[in-house]
Amino acid sequence: MVTPLDTKYNLQYDPVDHQLVRRTRIFNSQQAQRQQKQQYDKRIKEETINQGDLVFWHQLEQSSGSSKKLNRRWKGPFRVAEISGPNCTVEDDRGNRKLVHRNHVKKWRGEQRVDLEMLRSRGRPVTRSGPGGR
Numbered sequence: 001m002v003t004p005l006d007t008k009y010n011l012q013y014d015p016v017d018h019q020l021v022r023r024t025r026i027f028n029s030q031q032a033q034r035q036q037k038q039q040y041d042k043r044i045k046e047e048t049i050n051q052g053d054l055v056f057w058h059q060l061e062q063s064s065g066s067s068k069k070l071n072r073r074w075k076g077p078f079r080v081a082e083i084s085g086p087n088c089t090v091e092d093d094r095g096n097r098k099l100v101h102r103n104h105v106k107k108w109r110g111e112q113r114v115d116l117e118m119l120r121s122r123g124r125p126v127t128r129s130g131p132g133g134r
Contacts, residue, residue: 054108077108
């Protein structure tokens with residue numbers, strides 16, 4: 001297709017082999033995907049999580065008006081209620097359930113018998129000094 005600017009400036013284009021362009025684009029895309037998978041697989045740590053295990057959940061959700069920097073990154077511990085593929089359903093002691101990806105949970109390494117409410121109720125340590133913390 002020749003536009004008026006092409007005629008005004010006497011521009012000529014070489015014919016394009018669209019099939020070659022398409023094959024090159026597909027090849028480059030597949031090569032980039034392979035490289036990205038290799039980089040991802042280098043840093044991934046496979047951790048076996050079974051039903052009934054206690055886990056922490058890396059919560060990415062942020063409520064409105066709260067600082068991402070000050071939020072606790074790991075919530076829990078939660079009990080794994082069920083596992084389906086790359087996802088697992090975590091459950092707190094109140095029976096609330098949440099479907100999360102396995103990449104967002106890590107295994108609890110402490111004692112298996114623990115009161116979940118006691119762990120959640122812990123706050124910041126109290127300083128014994130006067131006002132201003134000094």
